[in-house]
Amino acid sequence: MKGYNFAYLDEQTKRMIRRALLKAVAIPGHQIPFGSREMPLPYGWGTGGIQVTAAVIGADDTLKIIDQGADDTTNAVSIRHFFARTAGVATTTRTKDATIIQTRHRIPETPLRDGQIIVYQVPQPEPLWRLEPSRVETKRMHALADYGLMHVKLYEDISRLGQISISYDYPVLVNGRYLMSPSPIPAFDNPKMNRSPALQLFGAGREKRIYAIPPWTEVRSLDFDDHPFRPINASYACGICGAENSYKDEVITDDQGGRMFVCSDTDYCERHRHDG
Amino acid sequence: MAYVAVKGGERAIRGAHAWLAEERRGDPGVPSVDVAQIREQLGRAVDRVMAEGSLYDPDLAALAIKQAQGDLIEAAFLLRAFRTTLPRFGYSKPIDTGAMRAARRVSAIFKDIPGGQLLGPTYDYTHRLLDFELFDNPPPPDAVRAAPDNGPLPRVSDILGAEGLLESDGPADAEPGDLTREPLRFPAARDVRLQALARGDEGFLLAMGYSTQRGYGGSHPFAGEIRMGEVSIEIEPPELGFAIDIGDVTLTECQMVNQFKGSKTLPPQFTRGYGLVFGFSERKAMSMALVDRALRAPELGEDVTAPAQNAEFVLYHSDNIEASGFVEHLKLPHYVDFQSELQNVRRMREAAK
Numbered sequence: 001m002k003g004y005n006f007a008y009l010d011e012q013t014k015r016m017i018r019r020a021l022l023k024a025v026a027i028p029g030h031q032i033p034f035g036s037r038e039m040p041l042p043y044g045w046g047t048g049g050i051q052v053t054a055a056v057i058g059a060d061d062t063l064k065i066i067d068q069g070a071d072d073t074t075n076a077v078s079i080r081h082f083f084a085r086t087a088g089v090a091t092t093t094r095t096k097d098a099t100i101i102q103t104r105h106r107i108p109e110t111p112l113r114d115g116q117i118i119v120y121q122v123p124q125p126e127p128l129w130r131l132e133p134s135r136v137e138t139k140r141m142h143a144l145a146d147y148g149l150m151h152v153k154l155y156e157d158i159s160r161l162g163q164i165s166i167s168y169d170y171p172v173l174v175n176g177r178y179l180m181s182p183s184p185i186p187a188f189d190n191p192k193m194n195r196s197p198a199l200q201l202f203g204a205g206r207e208k209r210i211y212a213i214p215p216w217t218e219v220r221s222l223d224f225d226d227h228p229f230r231p232i233n234a235s236y237a238c239g240i241c242g243a244e245n246s247y248k249d250e251v252i253t254d255d256q257g258g259r260m261f262v263c264s265d266t267d268y269c270e271r272h273r274h275d276g
Numbered sequence: 277m278a279y280v281a282v283k284g285g286e287r288a289i290r291g292a293h294a295w296l297a298e299e300r301r302g303d304p305g306v307p308s309v310d311v312a313q314i315r316e317q318l319g320r321a322v323d324r325v326m327a328e329g330s331l332y333d334p335d336l337a338a339l340a341i342k343q344a345q346g347d348l349i350e351a352a353f354l355l356r357a358f359r360t361t362l363p364r365f366g367y368s369k370p371i372d373t374g375a376m377r378a379a380r381r382v383s384a385i386f387k388d389i390p391g392g393q394l395l396g397p398t399y400d401y402t403h404r405l406l407d408f409e410l411f412d413n414p415p416p417p418d419a420v421r422a423a424p425d426n427g428p429l430p431r432v433s434d435i436l437g438a439e440g441l442l443e444s445d446g447p448a449d450a451e452p453g454d455l456t457r458e459p460l461r462f463p464a465a466r467d468v469r470l471q472a473l474a475r476g477d478e479g480f481l482l483a484m485g486y487s488t489q490r491g492y493g494g495s496h497p498f499a500g501e502i503r504m505g506e507v508s509i510e511i512e513p514p515e516l517g518f519a520i521d522i523g524d525v526t527l528t529e530c531q532m533v534n535q536f537k538g539s540k541t542l543p544p545q546f547t548r549g550y551g552l553v554f555g556f557s558e559r560k561a562m563s564m565a566l567v568d569r570a571l572r573a574p575e576l577g578e579d580v581t582a583p584a585q586n587a588e589f590v591l592y593h594s595d596n597i598e599a600s601g602f603v604e605h606l607k608l609p610h611y612v613d614f615q616s617e618l619q620n621v622r623r624m625r626e627a628a629k
Contacts, residue, residue, distance in 0.1 A: 037360045042605065045605050074608075168612070232623065250611075
């Protein structure tokens with residue numbers, strides 16, 4: 001785009017972000033502060049993910065942008081348009097054709113492969129924030145790997161409700177060391193992070209933090225021996241493609257209680273319909 | 277079918293933005309407002325946008341106000357997003373507000389001060405009666421101004437400081453931090469705190485400052501001095517070796533003087549709260565000074581009990597660009613998370629049966 005650098009950010013800023021990314025990859029799950037810039041999109045609308053994508057994207061990359069699993073949700077459309085405009089890169093809706101996937105709230109159903117990068121938009125990088133609002137305190141807790149507070153929260157859920165009540169943004173332990181927010185993906189998606197062949201990068205623009213999971217890293221959803229982690233999903237097949245193992249959106253069809261369940265991953269749904 | 281309704285986002289966005297442009301123009305029978313008219317006649321709005329957008333450019337601020345239909349936070353956001361793309365040629369020398377060509381300068385702690393009390397173009401003492409004559413755009417009355425004194429306007433804080441009754445500002449030896457390059461970290465030093473406050477939302481600072489006056493972290497403030505006027509900006513290019521004046525900016529500065537009983541290490545003396553804002557914005561400069569003083573509680577050995585004294589609370593929530601983005605992001609689709617909550621609640625209700 002005239003008057004702007006490739007992928008909007010200037011090269012100095014990209015270097016600063018890449019340095020933060022390198023640190024993040026070197027210490028899986030650890031939050032690295034970075035000099036997040038104001039972007040022409042609002043904070044909370046993907047500015048962290050956009051900055052990370054802008055720092056790693058090259059002219060020959062193929063970019064896929066999803067929000068809620070879908071390529072055609074308004075904010076995904078807006079961000080895809082931003083990169084098409086500022087970087088002129090090829091875009092795709094097919095998970096397997098993409099070299100970089102930027103996502104909000106989902107991990108694609110199609111397993112990621114070696115060489116792909118998935119960039120998560122993160123509203124709140126601090127997994128402990130609901131339990132301890134002070135970042136000075138939570139920083140200390142991470143340094144000491146003092147995660148008792150979170151285990152107590154899970155235990156209290158079980159003793160009061162009979163089960164863990166967290167259904168999305170379900171905390172994970174990365175590489176056996178750092179407690180990490182997987183971003184607000186449904187707990188259903190958590191297992192996809194474990195030992196993924198893809199590089200997973202997380203950008204939180206407003207909170208000015210970057211973190212990462214290198215390929216093939218262990219990512220464990222917190223649980224107890226007698227209360228193992230249980231991802232939740234609607235127990236219906238997709239009303240469009242018939243897929244049973246995919247994550248479903250619930251669609252209200254009338255005001256008489258009518259509803260259907262459809263794949264949240266629009267690319268997966270389309271492939272599944274075509275390939276039977 | 278409802279599912280289809282979320283498709284076609286691209287076309288919908290284009291349509292929405294075209295509608296927005298039409299609405300921004302309003303009734304085509306009414307003349308379009310010029311950016312120059314906004315700059316000249318809505319100066320306080322321009323000043324606020326420059327301060328919160330942290331870019332001193334009245335023309336661009338006026339353009340942003342026009343583009344944002346007068347939504348000042350949206351306008352500040354436009355200015356900020358533009359600001360980040362600008363290259364940095366250098367850093368100015370510290371400005372000298374003591375040498376300000378003041379249009380206004382008042383002190384609430386001394387009846388008369390060297391250089392005098394200058395009321396300037398203020399809303400103070402106006403009666404807030406709607407002036408229906410403004411409907412007809414009458415010419416303004418002649419403003420009779422006192423002959424400029426041109427004498428020095430020493431800071432009231434310096435006069436008090438000479439006697440040792442007011443704490444000193446401390447040495448200015450270290451490079452100041454820069455929040456626009458480095459993220460906020462705690463404990464945040466006063467330079468960084470002041471930068472955050474100078475960029476912060478006027479309404480938020482007003483409420484925080486007000487809270488200290490109602491018992492949530494009181495600091496017994498007096499308005500030592502408020503001054504507003506033009507200050508020269510100087511840079512010293514390394515190849516020249518001497519400073520050159522590159523232009524003037526209008527600033528509002530507030531020095532609050534606060535009672536202080538003393539502590540184990542400090543004798544009883546007055547302490548400072550400082551506010552400095554782009555443009556003419558007394559409300560913000562004063563609020564900022566109250567909050568600055570409240571945030572100094574730990575260094576002065578005071579208990580941190582109130583929100584305005586809590587640096588994490590104040591500094592993480594003072595930026596209206598961050599705040600409005602995150603509050604308004606709630607209108608983005610959340611159906612995946614909501615769906616997982618729905619399933620969860622259904623499962624728990626099932627289990628409770």
